[in-house]
Amino acid sequence: MSKFPCWPSFNDNENAYNELVCICKCMKKRSMAIAPCLQFLLFSSNASAIYYRPSESLSIILFTSGIILLTISFLSFSFSRGEPGSGLQDDKAPLPRSDLSYFSPLEKRRPQVRETWMIFAFTVALLSARIELHGYLVRHVGCSVFDDITLLPFILSLYEYWNFKHTKRKGRFRLGGILRGPFGYVCESAFLIIAGLAIRPLRDGWRSSIICPSVTNERRIVLWLQILRELLDSAIVIAAEILARSPIRRSDGPAWQVTTTWGLLLMGSAIFWAFGKSGTYFLPASRNEPLFSEFQPSRAGDMIVQSLFISIFIISAAKWIVNAKALTLSFVLSILAARHNLTSSIVSTMLEPYPSMPFVTGLLAIALLHGAAVLYVRHTLPADPIPSWLPYFLFLFLILASLLHCLSWTIFQQRTIPEHPINVLMNNARQRQAQWLAEAKYSTDLQGAVYEYKERYGLPPPPGFDIWYEYATNRSSLIIDNFDQIHRDILPFRALTPSALRHLTSSMSSNQWNDIAAVVIRDGVAEAQPDVIPTHRWMIYGIVQMITPFATYLPDMDIVFNINDECRVSVPWDTIKAMNNTAESGLSSLDYNMSNVWSKDRSLSWALSRSNDQVAHSHFMEHSRRDTFHSIVSKSCPPDSKARTEYQWQHDTLCISCAKPHTMGQFLQDWELSGDICHQPDLANLHGFFLSPSAFKVSRELLPVFSQSKVSGFNDILYPSAWNYLEKAKYSPSDEYPDPRYDQKEAAVFWRGTTSEGFSESGTWKGMARQRLLHLANNNTNPVSMLLPSWSKGFFSYSTLTPSMASQSLELNLSIGIAEEIVRCGKKDRDVQRRELGITRRVQFDEHWKYRFLFDLDGAGFSGRFLSFLQSNSLPFRTAIFRQWFDTRLMPWLHFVPQDIRFHDLWSTLAFFAGARTVGENGKVTKVLMKPHTREGGIIAGEGKKWAEETLRKEDMEIYLFRLLLEWGRLTDDRRDELGFGG
Structure with a gap:
């Protein structure tokens, strides 16, 4: 008999039967939480925000899990009465007298205690290395070669086989000879690897375009590091098995609880990694960001939930390997993980023609995966104590289940399309264009244009609207009524007072570091700010040239223009939402009986802009050459949006759910929605502006900055580019x-x-x-x-x-x-x-x-x-x-x-x-x-x-800018709520 109730023994079928009984008891009594915990961790890891800084996040999660486990241990020690078989108290109780014969007296047991402590320290080191390796592999997942969990049972089975041969344990293999022994586990684990490799090609048609360079050794390095990861995981599992069966004990006999051991292990590994990582910042060539510098409190909730499930998983797994084999646990977990990958691939193809998945390949993957499971069960089940027909029944059940699975998949997958999507999209575009054009020029005269303006935007047009209308119609503008972009851009600025807008304009243009230049309009003449940076002087002069044809009709004002390529103003979602609400409520209270005359002496209110004094304060912060998506851009989205709550770390695979809202199959059908970042967390790794902009000075407060272009969520005011106006290309x-x-x-x-x-x-x-x-x-x-x-x-x-x-x-x-x-x-x-x-x-x-x-x-x-x-x-x-x-x-x-x-x-x-x-x-x-x-x-x-x-x-650029500056003139007028063209 084995020393432990379910220690693996290959000598006879009776022990195999005992092992099966123990496995069933584990699953029934103590370890039922393993499967749901693993499924939750797998589903949550697909796009979890904690993968943004993977090593740091994992260290925090492990540290938190350690605290949870130690808390459970303390509560268990304080409140449990230690009833027989009561959960966690089993490991704490002194050894029964009948079992003390397996342990030496205290003075002879010290080497064993020392060895256990060495294993404990070794496990801490392994976990710390695993944290660092996890970060590297997540960052380089685009070069990954295989999925991460199917290799684990194979390595553990090799260890079992080596351990069996090393101890020279010879058994009687009545069924299948050596294949009924430890070598059979090696064969079945190898079969599981084949099943995992068969699942991977199912996503070949939707690989990401992120590059894995072929001229470097990156793919080869990632391959070897993936193998190293599996070796580390195997070593951690083996160490966990040893610690579970030979727990750390005090001198009086009682052992540490599982929760105590693993709580200290997880906390120790996180601390050990943090100290080691901190030391690398002092290396001369280090370019690392300070540790935990980009930790975002909004992700703390996700980390706590992950930590809680990891804690439950560890407790269940530790109880499992006390009563059964770690190899069995690893095989079950690998089957579940592979099944998750297979199911997620198949579900993604249901009811949609894209992405596609070859039927034969899917059938093969299903058969191989279930076949690996049946082979393992067939190996574990003994021959004598059970009916001989049971393994064949299981195999038949597998075949039927696979066929039913594939049949349902075939029925629900839309494999063909009756019409090419581009033909559909072209027809839809033609219809939408006709409708848009009818609305864009609905009015036929000035009175109609004024009425349409009031209907669209909830207030009268600004003073000078009649002159603008004449300017636009004289230049044969097809668009008179639809200037929704201008309204959206300037709406939140109504939450700021005119004096605040003028002050912000002056302070920005008075500091060259801001990369802002002003155009000054006085008495109908537009001029460039005198100290414009020479490399961008052409831009400001081009804007002046664009304004000059209608400058005489504009009130005195200053306008500040962004001279960088990148947009500049990104106000957090909750702030800009409140400002828009304030602005809209103000619009609803306006009286339509308004004045069409600008305030007098407006130039006096812009006096600061004429000053040559340099303002030391800057409204912008330097954020060049670093990630902007998570630290800046995503904050413009609602808190529950995918951009705020998810991180697409699987760069090797196309994020189907990210593209689906704005696409028809493969093809883009909603251009405006495709620019919305809030449902597309994978954009963080798909554009240089999000990855590492060359020159990015950004403000989190609302500033009246006029820019040539902007990304969704930014609050810059768009204007026609001088590059296009001057016809540089x-x-x-x-x-x-x-x-x-x-x-x-x-x-x-x-x-x-x-x-x-x-x-x-x-x-x-x-x-x-x-x-x-x-x-x-x-x-x-x-x-x-x-x-x-x-x-x-x-x-x-x-x-x-x-x-x-x-x-x-x-x-x-x-x-x-x-x-x-x-x-x-x-x-x-x-x-x-x-x-x-x-x-x-x-x-x-x-x-x-x-x-x-x-x-x-x-x-x-x-x-x-x-x-x-x-x-x-x-x-x-x-x-x-x-x-x-x-x-x-x-x-x-x-x-x-x-x-x-x-x-x-x-x-x-x-x-x-x-x-x-x-x-x-x-x-x-x-x-x-x-x-x-x-x-x-x-x-x-x-x-x-x-x-x-x-x-x-x-001419259309002039018309757009003319109308925009009339709106800006009203916004900056102290009597703006009294100004409006009544018709």
Whole structure:
């Protein structure tokens, strides 16, 4: 008999039966919490915000779990009466006299006590190393090779087998010989690894575009560190098993409770890691942020819940391995974890055509996973004490369950689409455009425009509205009534007094560090602030040039403009919501019997702006070259939004739930919603502005800053960019660089640019949009999903293709490259990017017109080329998180082709417009997969060109800015609640 009730013994079937009985008792009495705890931890870890700073968060969670366990231990010691079999008191009670024979007298037992303490200290060190390793692997999950838990039972089974051979325990293997012994566990665990590897390809069609460089050893390093992680986990499990069966005991016999042991272990490992990590900050080359410097109290609740479930899990697991094998526990946990991965993959494909999952692959994964479970049960079950038909019944049950699972999956998965989504989106866009245009110019005269203004915005238009109306109609503006962007931008500023707005304007423009420059309007003349930074003087002069045609109709005022590319004002959600509520309540109380005359002597109220005194105080804080999404941007979202409560740490997989609200399958259908960050926590790793902006001075208070573009949630006031007004990137075809008709252009996707999106250190470039697009087009290594015609005529379905198959199938060339040099990065990142992405020659801007498809992406701010692309005969593809003044008047799928920033829609979109086919080894087309939709592409290109010529002219920029400055003039007037044009 074994010393412990369920210590594994391979000598006879009776002991195997005893082990099975003990396992059942564990599951029934003490360890039923293991499965629900694990399921909760797995589900909560998919997008838990605690993964933002993984090592720090894990150390806090383990420390908190230790406190919880010690608290349970103290309460158990204080209030429990130690009834027989009562929970945690079993380990505290003195050993029964009948069992004392297994322990030596005190003086002879000291080596054993010393060994136990050494194991305790060793476990603390292992857990500390595991904390640090966890952080590295989470940060580099994009290069992960396998899922993390299926290897654990295999390593433990090898340990069991080695331990069995080392102790030379020989048994009688009546069923299956050696396969009924410890080597059988090795085989079954290996089968589980195969099942885990079969599950991983199920998500091949929805891999993320975040880059894992092929020119570095990063994937190989991650592979070895993943193996090291499994070895550490195995060592921790083995140490836990030893401590559970040989607990630390005091000299008088009683042992520490499980909660005491593990409470001290978890607290000790967290403290040990924190001290070790703190020491690295004193190293000369260290660039680490101070420890816990970015801890956010809003995540404390999640951490406490995680800690509570971890504590319950540890108690249940410790009770399990006292009565049964740790190997069995690891196998059960691995099955549950693999089952979770499989189920989450399948559920994601239910009722939606995208993402797709191959039926045969799914069936194989289900069969392998359940087969691994049955093999393990078949091994554990003895032959003699049970009916011989039971294992076969279990196997048959597995087959039926798998078939039913796959059948239900097949029934509920929509595998084909009756019409291509792009056709649907184009039709919808045409209808919405007609409705929008009717509302944008609903009024036919000045009185109608005044009435429409009051209906839309709840107050009369500002003084001078009649002059603006004449200015707009004389310049044939198609848009008279719809200026909702202006109303949204200025609404919260009504919560500030006019004097406060004037003071903020003056103080910002008086300090050059703010990267703010002012335009001063006095007596109908606009002038630039005299001390504008030379590198941006052109911008302010361009704004003055834009204002000059209507400056004589404006009241005296100062306007401050952001001279950086990045937007500047991000007010927390609760603050801006309160300000908007205050502003709206103020609007409802206004009297419509108002004055149409500006206040006299307005120039006196702007006296500070004429002063040359430098203001020492700055309203902005420096936040360049660091994460902005979690520390700044997400705070503009509601507290319960996904951007505030989740963190998408699984960078290797596309976040389907993040894209779903604004997409139709793969394709972007709601351009405005796609710019909303609040339902897209994965954006934190998908753009340079969120990862590490090059120059970012931001304010958390509401400041009247006028910017060329902004990200959703920012409170800058948008105005037409001087870059576009001065035509810095001008559409000017010539004989040397003509602009052919759409169908006569070269079938190629073209983009040239620089790596100016953000500053890259420590590999942050791998998530930036420009680099991801370049990598996806030129040297992608992940499978891609493409929507193609299915075997049923008129239907479409998603297919998963290898990168080479996808690029070769398109009837076009991909000419996407970085021009001349890698910029805005550290030396190490520059070298890696140059090797991974390559560089190409710079081209003349007018060379763009010969290509059929022009891709446009954001940089550090808005793209200055998009308007020129719209004016051409080419078809513009646009990806953007920055919004400009004209975005509300552009219609995606009618004026341009929108692309999601994740680029998961790129290949299917190109296949639609350019066509797809299969090519044989001789380079000849063997099968046409999809005919090119040249007509549809030409329609969008033509409509975009026409609309740009009608509504995005320089005159339209003046009209927009004229109306905006009239609104700003009223906001800064001390009599603003009395001012209004009555008609």
